[in-house]
Amino acid sequence: MSGDLLFFIEISLAGLGSGALLALTALAFVLIYKATRVVNLAVSEVLMLGGYLFFAFAAGLGLSAWVALPLSILGGGLLGGIVERGVIRPMLGENPISVFMVTVGLGSILVGMAELIWGAEPKSLPAFISTTPLFLGEAYVSRKIAVAFVVAGVTISVFLALFRFWRGGVALRATATDQAAAYSCGINVPGVFSVAWIVGCATAAGAGVLLGAIGGISTTMGVFGLSALVVVIVGGLDSILGALIGGLALGLIQSWASTYLGGEYTSVVTFGLLIVAMMIRPYGLFGTHEIERL
Amino acid sequence: MTAETILEIENIELTYKGSIQALRGLSLKVPKGQIVALLGSNGAGKSSTLKAVSNLLSLENGELTAGRIRFNGKDTAGLSPHALVRSGLFHVMEGRRIFEDLTVEENLVAATYALTGRGGAPADFEQVYDYFPRLKERRHNRAGYLSGGEQQMLAIGRALVARPSLILLDEPSLGLSPLLVEEIFTIIAHINRETGVSMLLVEQNAAVALAISQFGYIMENGRIQLDGPTERLMADDDVREFYLGQSGGAENRSFRDIKHYKRRKRWLS
Numbered sequence: 001m002s003g004d005l006l007f008f009i010e011i012s013l014a015g016l017g018s019g020a021l022l023a024l025t026a027l028a029f030v031l032i033y034k035a036t037r038v039v040n041l042a043v044s045e046v047l048m049l050g051g052y053l054f055f056a057f058a059a060g061l062g063l064s065a066w067v068a069l070p071l072s073i074l075g076g077g078l079l080g081g082i083v084e085r086g087v088i089r090p091m092l093g094e095n096p097i098s099v100f101m102v103t104v105g106l107g108s109i110l111v112g113m114a115e116l117i118w119g120a121e122p123k124s125l126p127a128f129i130s131t132t133p134l135f136l137g138e139a140y141v142s143r144k145i146a147v148a149f150v151v152a153g154v155t156i157s158v159f160l161a162l163f164r165f166w167r168g169g170v171a172l173r174a175t176a177t178d179q180a181a182a183y184s185c186g187i188n189v190p191g192v193f194s195v196a197w198i199v200g201c202a203t204a205a206g207a208g209v210l211l212g213a214i215g216g217i218s219t220t221m222g223v224f225g226l227s228a229l230v231v232v233i234v235g236g237l238d239s240i241l242g243a244l245i246g247g248l249a250l251g252l253i254q255s256w257a258s259t260y261l262g263g264e265y266t267s268v269v270t271f272g273l274l275i276v277a278m279m280i281r282p283y284g285l286f287g288t289h290e291i292e293r294l
Numbered sequence: 295m296t297a298e299t300i301l302e303i304e305n306i307e308l309t310y311k312g313s314i315q316a317l318r319g320l321s322l323k324v325p326k327g328q329i330v331a332l333l334g335s336n337g338a339g340k341s342s343t344l345k346a347v348s349n350l351l352s353l354e355n356g357e358l359t360a361g362r363i364r365f366n367g368k369d370t371a372g373l374s375p376h377a378l379v380r381s382g383l384f385h386v387m388e389g390r391r392i393f394e395d396l397t398v399e400e401n402l403v404a405a406t407y408a409l410t411g412r413g414g415a416p417a418d419f420e421q422v423y424d425y426f427p428r429l430k431e432r433r434h435n436r437a438g439y440l441s442g443g444e445q446q447m448l449a450i451g452r453a454l455v456a457r458p459s460l461i462l463l464d465e466p467s468l469g470l471s472p473l474l475v476e477e478i479f480t481i482i483a484h485i486n487r488e489t490g491v492s493m494l495l496v497e498q499n500a501a502v503a504l505a506i507s508q509f510g511y512i513m514e515n516g517r518i519q520l521d522g523p524t525e526r527l528m529a530d531d532d533v534r535e536f537y538l539g540q541s542g543g544a545e546n547r548s549f550r551d552i553k554h555y556k557r558r559k560r561w562l563s
């Protein structure tokens with residue numbers, strides 16, 4: 001195999017790894033949007049908080065990574081539940097822009113709190129994934145990225161299956177399509193809202209731990225969520241499949257762009273893609289739009 | 295001897311967004327096991343009445359400012375809509391409101407939430423498919439691709455899955471061909487007879503509604519104007535003329551239209 005091709009494969013694998021994390025974060029946006037029609041910008045900061053919680057549990061309290069990880073995910077879920085009940089639920093039915101702005105404000109508060117508690121300087125997480133490299137054939141992959149890829153991939157597949165085959169998935173999709181009709185079928189609609197926020201924020205926190213394990217944590221790591229937001233806007237705000245495919249695609253594209261064009265091109269390419277995609281399909285590549293009757 | 299009452303609405307007043315009054319002291323009753331028709335023209339307040347009963351009003355910024363509603367003897371005020379459904383009151387909303395992105399069967403699965411906390415037998419989709427064989431053929435299709443009539447069947451099918459004791463049916467004839475209306479109303483009557491479920495049936499198509507109901511209410515402007523057993527309503531001259539589109543003799547059509555208009559105005563005033 002030629003060196004160039006091998007190199008291309010290696011950076012593509014790395015891109016797929018970060019793409020899987022993008023997809024996982026995008027999934028958090030999708031879950032929450034689907035149920036409550038709220039674009040929760042604070043997903044980015046919940047992701048950051050997940051990283052810091054892991055830091056606090058593992059480095060601060062000295063807990064084993066396998067205890068700290070579920071605790072961090074739980075912490076994210078708890079935060080999501082509290083925010084939904086305390087702030088979002090009373091605002092349902094208000095102007096979507098107001099609700100969106102509330103999530104923006106919430107994100108800033110989380111960043112401020114993290115800075116107050118842990119300081120602004122970046123930290124690295126206690127290692128819990130081995131650093132011995134992995135080889136796929138001849139191609140080198142960082143083990144951390146491979147683990148992130150597998151975990152994110154499995155999580156998303158589980159979600160896809162639940163959505164399709166579990167009764168709760170039907171309830172969520174029904175609520176997403178028509179709230180009044182969902183109520184009329186006996187579905188506990190506010191309960192669906194809560195579950196979506198809890199699971200969405202837990203997912204974001206989990207993604208934060210994986211991301212932190214790869215690149216360390218900082219109070220600005222929430223910008224990663226912005227890329228994930230691009231994924232959901234391009235893939236369709238209400239489409240899990242869109243989040244998966246869009247996340248992997250953007251991960252690949254970002255990896256290629258930063259390697260072959262230079263790191264400064266990453267966001268140019270990312271947001272250029274956003275604009276082009278919006279011009280072609282305003283509701284997202286996989287998002288639902290009105291079905292045309294045959 | 296009077297039959298037991300499953301639904302009792304007493305003097306309700308309803309306002310939307312704190313200012314638009316849609317119901318002004320409306321009262322009606324549904325006896326157990328019967329079909330009661332609620333008729334009236336556009337904007338009379340029929341759908342508002344049903345939404346008041348199923349507590350779906352709050353989703354549209356509507357509020358009951360007076361009166362009360364009792365289902366099975368219990369006041370429904372303050373009950374969440376899903377709790378009410380789970381206690382046996384199913385609202386088939388105007389415009390069918392099926393979940394278009396879900397398959398036919400998933401729509402029925404969604405309705406199984408109505409059985410939550412009731413114990414009893416598991417949901418019976420076969421019963422739905424027995425009444426509506428066409429839904430069975432299309433069970434794995436996306437519901438959004440069904441024809442209007444099939445969507446109405448699915449909306450009623452969801453109610454069947456919920457095994458309610460009272461169904462509120464809002465204009466099942468909406469947008470359907472006369473033949474299909476006939477078919478669906480025949481099935482509605484069968485469901486009532488065979489399962490014993492009570493129904494409050496809202497319709498603009500008075501002829502078909504009265505044909506399958508035992509009692510009828512006619513409303514205008516948020517109030518009941520006239521009520522009575524179906525035979526009496528069908529014999530009433532005004533009802534025959536305005537709601538059943540029949541008139542006494544072989545008058546000249548244009549004269550009839552004018553008279554119709556005048557009498558209609560009187561009715562509405």
Ligand SMILES: Nc1ncnc2c1ncn2[C@@H]1O[C@H](COP(=O)(O)OP(=O)(O)OP(=O)(O)O)[C@@H](O)[C@H]1O
Nearest residue numbers: 310314316334335336337338339340341342343354
């Ligand atoms: N969500 C709402 N907000 C404000 N006003 C409403 C709302 N829904 C209904 N109304 C008003 O309440 C009145 C009664 O409406 P309703 O839908 O109950 O009539 P209806 O008898 O069902 O008519 P139709 O036969 O056309 O369905 C109308 O004047 C309508 O404009």
Ligand SMILES: [Mg+2]
Nearest residue numbers: 340341342388
């Ligand atoms: Mg109506």
